Amino acid sequence: MKYNLLALVLAFVAISCSSDGEKDYREENDAEIAAYLIENNLNATRSESGLYYVIEDEGAGKNISMISDVTLTYKGYTTNGEVFDTTGDDLASFNLQNVIRGFAEGLSYLNEGGKATLLIPAHLGYGSKDHGNILAGSVLIFEVEVYSPEMIAEKNDADIQAYIEKEGLDATKTESGLYYTVDEPGTGAQPTDESIVKIVYKGTFLNGTKFGESGSVGVDIELSDVIDGWKEGIPLFKEGGKGKLIIPAHLGYGSYNYSGMPGGSVLVFEIELLKVN
Template sequence: MKSVCMALFVVLFVSCSSDDLVSSKDYTAENEQEILSYISAYNLDAVATGSGLYYVIDEQGDGAAITSTSDVTVKYVGRYTDGTIFDSSEDEAISFYLQYVIEGWQEGLPYFNEGGVGQLIIPSHLAYGSSDYNSIPGGSVLVFDIEIIDYAAENEAEILNYIAENDLDAQSTDSGLYYVIDEQGTGAQPTETSYVTVNYKGYYSDGEVFEENSDGSSFYLDNVIEGWQEGLSYFNEGGSGTLLIPSDLAYGRYGSGTIPGGAVLIFDIELVAVN
């Protein structure tokens, strides 16, 4: 995930409610004509809203519905109607809460589901208004090509691919967790709040190891990620196997430390003790 200090991301988080303390020119008619000319020039199948926003849906997306307060992850390119790019995520996904960004995004993204692809064409009153802001001139119409990441679908596909490539006898759960039992174990079975001792190796689906401990790591299960809380409960003391954990049961869309947002995590585990 890119830093929130990137230029556009900082701009997106600025409310335009304090706009026009210096300038109050009304660009509504001018912006509308500019947008209609842009739509005509590129023969876009654009939909207008009552606010003046236009949007184009190339793919609706099959994931979760989006609201104006959703936590979303998006790849984007931002440009003016003449094609000049003023910023982009450069193929990296940016995560943020939608209520903190400009109105054009707050209104526009809920027309899509996660996994959706399309374009937002935003008049200045739904962006940065009539005053200059950073490098964006006052009154600018902004066009965003957007791809809304559906981590649930991407993680599922990644896990299933890993299972197939490694010929694993994996079981799935309603939460999206997959697990493989090599040895069930004969001792006590932990609950999600048990104090346990575990040997483990954590790695990504490409095999890169990010953490391991073969000396016995002890902790309360309710203090670790959900994938461990649920996953270890399928084993008995002395058991061993593998947990394949989607990001929403691990470190989510923002990641943690060196673990990137949206990452599937795989753990080879040995449940040494249930105390």
């Protein structure tokens, strides 16, 4: 899902090439980028720092700064086409203070919903030392698309529908975008969105990775204090009811990382309502 990102999101800072003993690759990087642009018929803008960027779509959402939280997809590769990192079709979410300088600067020319190609010389990337599978002095190219909340909701819905089809589920969608299945509706009391309830649950992402569970004895939860997907979904059952809630990010933990929960995540909960207090 969002856990295989190698080069970008592990709180690295750009490496300066001005330190003693480190080679300055700026001149040869500039020539390498110029040749790549000609070969690929790209019309790029060069910033004062030496970053090159091609904006395909500026985006119409919230403006991005170099300290913004962002949710996006990207593919990173070198000028010979070798891919060193990619999100694939998944979303990644992080703060731009925790990434290489060239990436943060490049995204600052976009708004949410924007799409661009960034060509990052080594002094704005990983400098004059090898970094994992990235060689010293490498020019890094990133194709990036920054997702707005509306785009995340649209992607979540498509991913949920694909999940439902794959799992063969008979799911219902509410007006808010919540999906749910009912294995047993229950026969006891029915809670409201402000009830205190005892619930057994297991939470996973769409890929099946588990992020939490209650255990068989269940937990007491005040529905006024939980995510909107639970607040809406739990009252769909009566005591003794069992089913599944499939919760898009806007009804869960939102577009950005929250307490270890990756931004933009769809959450799947298997639930059993034991008691309405």
